[in-house]
Amino acid sequence: MILPVTLVIAAAIGLINVWLALRVGTSRVSGKIMLGDGGEEAMTAKIRAHGNLTEYAPMVLILMALIELARGPSLWLWIVGAGFVVVRLAHAFGIGRPAPSRLRMIGALGTWLAIVVLAVWALAIGYQGEWAPPVVKTLPASQPAA
Numbered sequence: 001m002i003l004p005v006t007l008v009i010a011a012a013i014g015l016i017n018v019w020l021a022l023r024v025g026t027s028r029v030s031g032k033i034m035l036g037d038g039g040e041e042a043m044t045a046k047i048r049a050h051g052n053l054t055e056y057a058p059m060v061l062i063l064m065a066l067i068e069l070a071r072g073p074s075l076w077l078w079i080v081g082a083g084f085v086v087v088r089l090a091h092a093f094g095i096g097r098p099a100p101s102r103l104r105m106i107g108a109l110g111t112w113l114a115i116v117v118l119a120v121w122a123l124a125i126g127y128q129g130e131w132a133p134p135v136v137k138t139l140p141a142s143q144p145a146a
Helices: 004-031 041-071 075-094 102-127
Strands: none
Touching: 004 041, 004 075, 041 075, 041 102, 075 102
């Protein structure tokens, strides 16, 4: 079964992940820093932006996929998924700015909000018993031929 909402959001997150990894990689090459952050604050911020995405994205995508499997695609799932992409971009741009960074705060709080919304949604689906297997009805035995 194809999960169109989760698939599109996962693709967007995948592209952001590659972009963040390229930022780290190019900074490593230009700064000749092959391991760690080389004591550079900007490098630490780039590493954390990438790491932070890889820490939170799997939970969001798993919850989205399970909700979409249980309920099918919905406008609300699109909204939560698109919101997650936007707040992850805000976090990526905000983490390198001097503290306190509004973009980083929006990214962090928005990420937590997306996880809470999806987790509560998943709990509600489970509570409603939608996960129960279907009841199989048996047909009456056929009458023997006369």
